[in-house]
Amino acid sequence: MGRLNQQKTIVNNNSYKFTLPKGDDKYINIPIEIKWDFLGQGDAVEEYQQNVVEDIVGFPGDFEVLRFAHAPYSSDTKTDIKYNFHFFSDLQPDSNGNLVPTVPVNPSTLVTTAPSNYWVTSYVPEGFTETEIYYYVKSFTKSFFKLDFYDSKDTITQTNYFTVILPVQQGFTVSASTSPYKPSVQIKIPSFKLDYVGDKEGFFLYWLRNKKFLNISKFYMTAKFFDARLGVFVKMTNTPQSNITSKFMFDPEIYFYYEVRLNYNEKTYEVWDNSVRRGTSVPIKWYEYINP
């Protein structure tokens, strides 16, 4: 709208022509009609609505898990992962004078002086006899190794995101005697070589394929052995206590964990210990931890 203070004929709004009387100021309504609207108002409303709904109910996250296999090594020709679990034993001479692992009577005392060869890959020091192992008694077959995967080493804040179970039915065997009157037999030992074929339970780690929900590329692995004979868990360290200066007062972040690195592109994982890859030609070694 414009205010006119002239006594002339004006032409406005294209072809409109008006003659104005002299005298008072006159006002004229100029028909500048403005019909304005947001461009794509409907779309904007819909988008806004979508955003609000997303805020309220969330978006469709991807919680699908995928299997991560042990990363190849040895020029990509091998993929197996090796675990050796060592139980604390008391080495005592047998009838021939050879030192053989036995169940320690007072482990918390013995561990203060025992050298590292007192930790052996055998179920015998844990209390299972060769006969029980060979005949797969329930207390043996119901036992298992439990690998827990945490997001950090800090026991206060860490979260256990997943667990892998290694059954005792897997693993290598050694020759053993169940009776002096019977031929020797092959019994299981807690030494595993897991791969795509053969023993494969625990070989694959199943974890989220998409990092959007939980962006974790590095896990920290601990190990326990569930002894079904006694119904207790036996905790494991990555170093025999004989090699730890302070056998009961050490930093758990150093001795209870291996680092597991996930490769989301290749869908593989690697196990590391102090910047050295483990599980390949050098097995991942776990040692029974003896409480004071």
Added chain:
Amino acid sequence: MDDIRIVLGSLRYKTATDTNLSIPTPLVQNTKNLEEFDRSIDVNLVQIFDDERQKSTTFRPVCKFQVLFNNSYTGATNYEPLENNLYYINETALTLKQCGASLNSVQWEGFPQYDEFDFIRSDYNVSGYTVPIPSTATPPLQPMVHVDFVARSASTYNWNHFVSYPYKNIDKVMNYYDGTNPLTPSLVWNAVDGIPFFVKIDDSTGASIANGITPNPLLEGGNPIIRFKCPVKHGLLESEFVKIKLSSGYVNTFQVFSFGDGLPGTDEYIFNIFNIGYSASIFIDGDTGTFKRIINYENPNDTTSKYYVIQHKIITDVNDAVLVNAGFEKNIFGTKKKFESPVYTPNNVKRVSIKENAQSYTLSFNKDIDVSELRDNQKRPISELYITTIWKGYFGLTFGSVDNNGNDVGLKQGFDFNLSPVDNLFNTPQPWWEGNNVESNFVDSNNNPYPIGYYNTPYGTVNGAPIDFTYLKSLKSGDTINGNFCEWNDYEQKERVISEMYHKFTFNSDLFDMSLMDDNNNQLGYYYKPNRRMKIRGFSDYIETGSINSMAGVPDYSYFSTTYNSFIWRDLYTYGFNDGLGNGVDYPFLNGKHYPYENFIFRIIPEGTNYIESNLNNYATLYGAAQPTKDNCE
């Protein structure tokens, strides 16, 4: 305001005077509140789920394979790693023969074990075959092993699995052998020319002609007819038309009069036209030709079918496939295995050998399949994915021959009408499968055979040279392979599979001697179907049409009929909708992805399973088993 014209008063007519005019022209401000339904919505989880589902274009296909395999061919070998690992036959006689004979002079006989065909090889610990035997020489020689087993490759040594989709339509030369002449194809045609046929105008046979018997014209209900026999299902309906092209070049359109020759099961393979007295020079008994189906002869542009071979494009790589044993599932045929006593083995090692197994497998993929950018062979949004399985044969027991030009003969391909042997004894494959026939090569988009890889082992020689162990090099994402022979009709907007694609592999005769059955140029072998359909979207049962004056709602994949001046298409059903006719899909949707699932039976088919019934002196003279038809009593 555009229509208002204001004229000065004195100009309105001769004596008119000027007058003040006032035109109320308001400054209009149109402001409006958003409608109630625009401002607030109900948060409905079911609706939100469905919105997300309809919007998602990402798929994670999963399937289960039940492998059906009858280990059918025995052979002999003295290639040590294979000889020590056969499922033996005649082992008693061979053991006696071995006594006193020089080393390697006796070829042990048997079946290759099931691991040679299994989806996941489990023979990872066989000394000398998959585990190296270290050399004891000084300095040490190459360890003795056929293939140093890589566990990661256990699921890719024999077979490779991919996801593919129908990418485009191509032409292919096709041959059909009906057994009348084992060496010459009875029909040779191009896929785009349609469906081939033999012409029959009278009741003559080879024997009647030889005996000088005058043939009688073919009649049906007293009406003279001309009969057309097809090696595949013709796909015609009553009152439809056929555009026939004879070997002479004669082309014309006829209405179908009837189907079959009166024998059960022939309706789908034989059609007849009314013979109004066509010149004997046009239709000649025994002549051949091709036809195309026409629904409406007044509108041949839109209603004539097109014929083609589908070309698939592979969209995953070998390592994207995750193949695992399927829980506890076994097929009903069980495992056939036996104990090989050490006395009855060439290396005196006891073991259990397996001839056939029953394990099922689950296949999934690491890679998400986004179909938003993909169009099928009809330029429509993707409605089907295919699980493609290709024989690789890395252990080198198959392939190995060369054609007349010295080129390697690898995997061969053909259609189901090529599977039947051409003799009664079932030991002569159709010449289609000969190594020299380039039309049956397993080829890429440039029609070049997919390459063959080689390796040698420390064991065995042929003519003083190391044995070449050959295998098909793995395909990769972006490669193309040929698929089914199909018919498409624009008017119906529907595709029909006329004949399915099969692959064939044969044994390496340098390695595995099948005696009389291993004609080097055309051996007996195993067939399998490479492509298995996984439906991910359904097209409507009805056909939509749209005018050019109202384009809203017309999808971009619609067909424009110049005759009707309108668009024709089938609607894409939404996910989760089923029209009751099996056209929709409803499979899980979670994680923002679709999870289509299928159960597949994977048959590895030995020669002779498919046959031409005429060779068995049966009543049907066409390829394919005559299926009993339901009559009015049933």
